[in-house]
Amino acid sequence: MGEKNRYWVLARRPVGNDYSSALELVEEELPELRDGDVLIRNAYFSLDAGTRMWMSAREDSYSPPTPLGTPVIGMVLGEVVASRHPDFRTGDLARAYGQWSDYSVSRPEETYVERVSWQLDDLRQHLAVFGPNGWTAYLGVLEYGNTKPGETFVVSAAAGVTGALAGQVAKQLGCRVIGITGSTAKGDWITKELGFDAAINYKDDKVAERLRELCPDGIDVYFDNVGGPILDASLENMALFGRIAVCGLLLNYDQEGPIPGPYKFDQVLMKRLSITGFFSPDFYHRGPDVNRHMRPWYEAGKLKMNFAVTQGVENTLDAYRRLFTGDKVGKSLVQVAEL
Ligand SMILES: NC(=O)c1ccc[n+]([C@@H]2O[C@H](COP(=O)([O-])OP(=O)(O)OC[C@H]3O[C@@H](n4cnc5c(N)ncnc54)[C@H](OP(=O)(O)O)[C@@H]3O)[C@@H](O)[C@H]2O)c1
Structure with a gap:
């Protein structure tokens, strides 16, 4: 050619x-x-x-x-x-x-x-909004996380595309949404621009302690993008019958050998938790349908990226x-x- x-x-x-x-x-x-x-x-x-x-x-x-x-x-x-x-x-x-x-x-x-x-x-x-990240956020919140209106929802990598969209979808359901990010500027973006209720900076804050303060009745849904210590901090703060939607384990992607933890796995039993992993190519065929649901939120300025x-x-x-x-x-x- x-x-x-x-x-x-x-x-x-x-x-x-x-x-x-x-x-x-x-x-x-x-x-x-x-x-x-x-x-x-x-x-x-x-x-x-x-x-x-x-x-x-x-x-x-x-x-x-x-x-x-x-x-x-x-x-x-x-x-x-x-x-x-x-x-x-x-x-x-x-x-x-x-x-x-x-x-x-x-x-x-x-x-x-x-x-x-x-x-x-x-x-x-x-x-972004109308592609695989948006579908992952939407279905991760609603179906895999089984998130209900008014629940307390926590998401990590919250200023990344999937986390930021997941938090906004949960806000549309009327949840209280807390995002975990790596800087104050990102925390400001998700709270001031995207409407999250609170942000935790995992580089400066003690995540488990801050979660305890911000979620006194426990976390109903944790949307995990990273795994590792943040997953542990969430596990120890889950509400009874809470759900963990495992979207990503960013922390592990460059590891070749076995991955340790989570150390607080016992909380799955103690709190009767459900943990569900999901992978977007399994639901690409549902993209057009998910987009039809998200479009009005986007047009109303409630889903931004x-x-x-x-x-x-x-x-x-x-x-x-x-x-x-x-x-x-x-x-x-x-x-x-x-x-
Ligand atoms: N299951 C699926 O089908 C599916 C689909 C799409 C994405 N995902 C997963 O979703 C996750 C996020 O992907 P994305 O594309 O939305 O993200 P992204 O836009 O690429 O953003 C990633 C953000 O994660 C944060 N991060 C990086 N390393 C971290 C660490 N060690 N601990 C805590 N935070 C860290 C960084 O922000 P900070 O400054 O806040 O650290 C970074 O900006 C990934 O695990 C990805 O594999 C899964």
Whole structure:
């Protein structure tokens, strides 16, 4: 096709948060499309913490490890610029599992590719409120967490995209919502901008103590994004018959060996807790329905999401590192073209 494409390849397994020693940027001509292929010019691709787990060699995660020497996969949003699939046409706007790249070649028969509407005030929300993070937040709160109006709801990584959306969904149910974040500025964002009732800074505060003060009757639902000590602090503050919706275990994604804890696991019995894990590809097919429920909240300004946008495929790795250092607010995207 003559057009050049740059894409990130996993050359080695990363150690900790060092991605520049592990990933390589490759440039080559776009391949000829095969029957069933769709070529998307990526406008944005999404940076997701879970990708870190697939970069490792761990075999027991919810997705197999990314094979060495292959492109790094991510959710993309862009325009279809060529199609050899009967359901996709040039000019369609598509969200798909593509690559961390300028262009993605995706095969709808083998992977997730969906046509989405150009009619949205901020098209980037197809990768946030109205994409997998939004669906995870909505179903994590309502179905997996079984959250009821008026309950006390706590969420970690609360200024990340999923946590911030989960807290806002719980607010729409009339819950009292407490978010755990890593800075005062993030705490201010979730309370002043997003309407959370309180914030805890896990770097400065004693989380278990603050939870005890803020939730004197216990936590009804803990939406966990991180695991580790914050999960333990929540376990010891759960209400009787509380629920823990395990969305993510961020703390463990770069670990190869067995993961310790949680140390307060006995509270599951003592408080008769339910713990449910969930994984968004299991419910991608429900996305349109979930979006119909969330749209009125979004239009009323009750479901908001900011973006931390990095320009250029070549700057991906530093942006990815910031997911784990916490040096960003809202949904992390790399922009590689205009929409
Ligand atoms: N189950 C699913 O299908 C599904 C779908 C989407 C996402 N997830 C999970 O949801 C979680 C959040 O992902 P996301 O994409 O919403 O997040 P994100 O926007 O990438 O934000 C991540 C935030 O987590 C915080 N963080 C990082 N390391 C931490 C640590 N060690 N302890 C506490 N907080 C830490 C950082 O903020 P601070 O400054 O506050 O530390 C960081 O900004 C991840 O575990 C991800 O795997 C699961």
